[in-house]
Amino acid sequence: MIYLALLLLPLAGALISWFTGSNLRRPRLLPLFGAAHFILTLLAFMGGPKPVLSGWLALDPLGMVALLTISTLYLGCAVYAAGYLPSRRRRSNRVLCLGMLVCLSAMSLVTMAHHLGLLWVAMESTTLSMAPLIYFNRNARSIEATWKYLLICSVGIALALLGLFFLAYATLVAGAETTLLLEPLIAGARRLSPAWLNAAFIFLLVGFGTKMGLAPLHTWKPDAYGEAPGLVGALLSGGLVNCALLGIIRVYQICMAAGDVRFYQQTMIGMGLLSMAFAALFMLRQTDFKRMLAYSSVEHVGLLAVALGVGRGALFAALFHLFNNGLTKGVLFLTSGNIHRSYGTKNAEQVRGVLQRLPFTGGLFLAGFFAITGSPPFSPFLSEFGIISGTFGGGHPLVAALMLLFLAIIFMGMASTILPMMMGSAPRESGTVVGYRDRFFTVAPPLALMVVILVLGIWLPEPLRRLLADGARLLEVAP
Amino acid sequence: MTDLIIHLFLVLLMPPLLLGVISRTKALFAGRSGAPLLQPYYDLARLFRKGMVLSDTTTWLFRSGPVVTLATVLVASLLIPLGNHAAPLSFDGDMILFAYLFALGRFATILAALDTGSSFEGMGAAREATYSCLAEPTLFFALIVLARLSGSLSLSGMLTQPLGAVWADSGASLLLLVGALFIILLAENCRIPFDDPNTHLELTMIHEVMVLDQSGPLLGCVLYGAALKLFVLSAFFIRIVLPFRTGDTLADWGLFVVSLLLLAIAIGTVESVMARFRLTRIPQLLIGAGILSSFATLLILR
């Protein structure tokens, strides 16, 4: 019941928003449905619903973590949208609202789909429903970004479909009943044909990895994140990325149950390190602060991939980081949207004195920066440190050292871009730029997200801890 | 008890005599009859009777400079064994205090010089500060050698050990050390070839230019302090060079006085036969001394 509610409620909202005429009133639907979805998510979290539709839909701890992240982030973005869109009332937001609500439904479906075919359909739906959102600004750059996003992600997802076929074929070759249901696949993983399973893993990793932004498949990411409005960037980096990661996690679950796991683990670690290296490379001397956030997303995707590859010891932290990264990215993208609007540029060299002109936005952006780079007392510290200590403890000291090196370069790059933006005195505003200042609706959502990660950075409630621990157990190598 | 009295007696009264001997030696070399041996005593007595002229720029620091300097040397003189006789005060690590007392004296003198605001006295202060810190390592290398050879951590222990036997054992090391220490002795006491206590050209002076503005009793303190410093460091140096002992207390005291006077004559001789170095050469010589003494240390650490 709750599954259907989670799926259909946003769709209903999408319908209503499509038929709402007023450009001013339409955005108000978003927080309404976001809040309803959030409440449903909390109910699901506390209720722990049973699988339905003969196991096609289920919320296991892994899905629950992703759903919780997405729903929390979405609520923040929705409230922000209600404050942000009216400031751009000349531009129709009908498609944007529609896309946001459809995407919410599709993302929820990803988190609860236990049939991999269904998961794929939902994943492709999130890709498509996001496209018009990236295109919101309707200028040459946003068209370019949208096209790259659409084409590259579609190709990637198509490869994932092939991977799914391989997976099904692996069962066929094993002589079992062909199925794409997760539980039977895990249960029978040992009997799967290793060659086909390897191929399936590779194609699914590349396919979903393209969507998630693992290097060198991340190429669309800086463009899309850079050109989309801040709140879309937040949804992309905190929502879609987590969906894609969940897709990979599902395959990984099967692989971990298959016996010989070395190849899978090494591949994950390798791709993760490569992503972090790419991110480090492009974050040095990055002058576009939104693109910088995109590369930061690449970095954290890499971090998560390494953590999955390391396995036991880093898994709890990985799931925790999935949550933390999503929320922190939300803070960063939402506030970067504010900075962009106020200064009329994404070029960090032209942005000075944010703390002076937009004290709350500036403070939150700075806090978000500290959080994302793993500074206590914010929760990403706990998860990043957990991943690194898990990597050291898991017998990969070299990998961990490389990660630290990349993190160091990334910090240097981010700090030397962000700190000059924050400090000093703001430039005099020219006549064309409207005096955009901090307002309740554009500051409260990132503030709320920030409070969440600050509290989690000090205190992790027991139910959440149990959820993460249960999830981590699902990802361990089968004995 | 008698040793203590003799120690204090020598410390208080003998220093100006050394100055007298040095200048007499130089006079003899120059073919003059020279001032009487006791001339430095007369000078001091006169200075202590005189009035003072103080610069308007100065503060209390200017006046405290000579006083503190003299006090530090006096305290140091209680730590140094004279000849074969242990010092009145001695404890583990007193050689560190000994060295740092001179540093304190220098601190006070330099600040007093800078207090006048004169560019010449600033110049002297800069030179003093520069050269003395280059001299510092040599002294400590020497202390390492002595401590290791004697197994003692106090000046008295180091210098009253049977150094004659040590010479037989580690003569090479001690020889290097003596060379280095003689350089330091001359540099620390502002003798030729490092500095000329009798020069009258401000631009070339080191120590004397710092006390240009001192007068009367304060200048007396400065002069007496300088003489005492010469005495104390000479006592340290001569004990290593001439580590003889007779076994008889009074004879040992006599031996000490004689050897000290011999050293004064040696200094006078050096001053007579050498010219003053250019200022830029001084650091090289001091660093050279440091290297000599480091070799000395290396030799005994083998």
Add this chain to the structure above:
Amino acid sequence: MNSLMDQLLVLVMLLNFLGLGTSRMQVAIRTVAFQGVILGLLPGLAHTFSWHLGMITLGIILAKGVLIPWLLFRAMRRVEIREAVEPFLSYSATLLLAAVATALAFVFAAKLPLAPQHQGLLFVPAAIATIITGFLVLTTRKKAITQVIGYLILENGIFIFGLLLSQAMPVMVEAGVLLDLIVGIFVMGIIINQISREFSSIDTSRLTALREER
């Protein structure tokens, strides 16, 4: 039955070359559409008739053979630009590559640990060859529409492989996949439209405003 299927698959592979070799977009679109229709027919040949099968056949033919070409032609008509855009790699070179890839596909497929009932069939080599052709189009052509066509060829190749396991794919999912494909092409059509409006061209090699400096 099997020989008919094999002949159709050979036809699919030949169509790959046509799609790759033509510089006219109408031809390319029709080629892909024809490929789609053949793919729609294949399941019907492989299995005995059932409603399930009929629905799938009908769906595929409608989607791939009718709806998608229509969407593409619509986008073309709106764009109405007839410019010659040189590909990154010449047509003859890509054809040569495709020939090599097809040959390799046969060699490679023979080594794969296939299920016994699939050994000897052309499904796997055809799928591989088509996928590689799709990639070749995608990586050598510059026009936005051609890139969509490349995507479709890729998709067709994947679909061929999917035919080996139609039992695993429930109708719901199958339909979802098709629906996503159609919506995807629909959205791409819109974007192509916008590209041509904004840049007066659908040459995507001009879309390089977004890159790292230096």
Add this chain to the structure above:
Amino acid sequence: MFLAGEGLSPSAALVAAGILLTACSGLPGLVLARRDGTGQKIATLLMVAGSGLGLAGALNALLTGASARYVITGGFLVVGGEWGVDPLSAFFLIPLFLLAGCGALYGSGYFPEAKHPSAAPRLTFFFGLLAASVALVFTARDALLFLLAWEVMALASFFALTTEDHRKEVREAGLLFLVAAHMGTLVLFAHFSLLKAATSSFTFPGAGSLSGGTAPAAAIFLTALVGFGFKAGIMPLHIWLPSAHAAAPSHVSALMSGVIIKSGIYGIVRVTSFYHTPPAWWGMTLLTLGIISAVAGVLFAIGQHDLKRLLAYHSIENIGIIAMGIGVALIGRSSGSLPLELLGMGGALLHLLNHALFKGLLFLGAGSVIHAVGTREIDLMGGVAKRLPLTGLFFLTGAAAICGLPPLNGFVSEYLIYLGLFRGVAGIGTVVTSGLPLMALAIPALALVGGLALACFVKAYGVVFLGVHRQESVTQPHEAGLSMLLPMGILALLCVLIGLFPQGGIRLLEPAVAGWFPVSAGMATGVTLPAPVGWITVMGLLLIFFTLAIIPVALKKRPGGIAGAVTWDCGFLRPTPRMQYTASSFAATLVDLFGGMLRPRRHRPKISGPYPEPALFSSHVPEVVLELLYLPLLKRGNELLMPLRRLQHGQIPLYILYIFVTVIVLLLLAP
């Protein structure tokens, strides 16, 4: 979050209260009206009260020698935390709370809210947070809580030091500080991960519970050295230190130099305490780094003519001296020589306390001078002591103390380290198996450092406070207010007291040193330093007695009387204040002598024609390690990597090729 176990011990409770009060001290100021300065008054009051409580707790812990650990559970930092106060922590808490209280009081006069309505509340808040986080660093007993406190400390210092961010140098200093701090933290990530791998727990192991000879132990030690070294400012990791100390408001500089860089030392001391048999190279490494830091630090200091940068480089020097002490202690431990351990660690810890006292004093004094004169440039000052007599006196005390001159506190700690070194080299009561030549080198190096420090401080004090003012200033320099003088007075008094009566300091020191020893060594009952500190009192008093005795002889009224006159100008006509020896000229010989390392830059004017225009000659010593090593390296690396950024070229077909290639490569790699 709950504390497990029975109630808090008195000292732990006091320290906890102190942490809470200082952490919250700035909160009222953030919400209260700003003009009247109420918030700052409340904050100062809370800070002083909190510091008092904390100080009482720390003293109590040291005097009773008791230690206590508490477990915090209930989802705190996921796996829980451990917190506690033992004598070693307590000893580090003393300078912290002392400087926090004094600094807050000073700050209320130095950076009043009435004058800086927007910046002051922020500064006040972060100053309190800073003090609390450092206290937490010293009392954390597990890796996560430690790192939490560690990074909050870094962030709070960053915000405190960028208070005046309208100035470019402040922004640059802030960036450099933050980057260096984070580099250190990342290395500590590795450190604590390795430690966890070795002990399978994030909780700090007990003293002496690990064996040092293994490869993981070496990795743990090296990561600690680098991670903590960044914060401590050990050369060549000190790059952030000079500019940060110069840019921060003076009371923040005092806290930074006095305590925050000591948190790095704390880390090293704590980590080395875990090991009962460290290999000899640990101590030798620290001793070597200590020598390098001390000598290079003081040399760079001599070249500076920005008062606060000069003081900052002296912090590096003193950190070097402290590191030398720890090195001696470690050498002692690996060769089983108790006196060396005691003297080395005792000297290091006492010097740490002393440095906090006199460097805090010096920074506060420098702040008063800068406040009064309006510049940090030494060469423009002069004669300040006449306007600010008390500040001058206090600064002089600090200057003499930092040079290690008797009878002040700096001498006592250096004396202990010297004694340890001499004992090791001379082989008295101990046999040192390795590192003997190094220790022999350390002694003259320390002496050289002492001499150079003296040269530097007579220069600084002489040029700033003595002589005549070198530039016409618009405002008359004025003596600081009581709220600024009182903290300096307290610190100066403590410098003298510890110098004259080191027994008191040693009494506090001994339990802390005992805490560094393995529990099994039976040191729990306390240790006694093998140093005759009683003699220091005797000699100090003797020195004072002699001075007092000479004064009447030298200065009594005489017939000639005392006449005033101008300074003897050697026959020069019309001397002007500008002709005084400047700091740069004072240091010129030494800077030239060590020019190979200091790389002084001279800005020579072009002089031409028979009547040249007035021209300005100036010189400065750059931050060589940063400007000639790290930055060029970074630049080179960046240039090498730049071409790789073309991978993101914007061509879609090639992007798709990446995907294709990735698939192929992975397929080829698959087994």
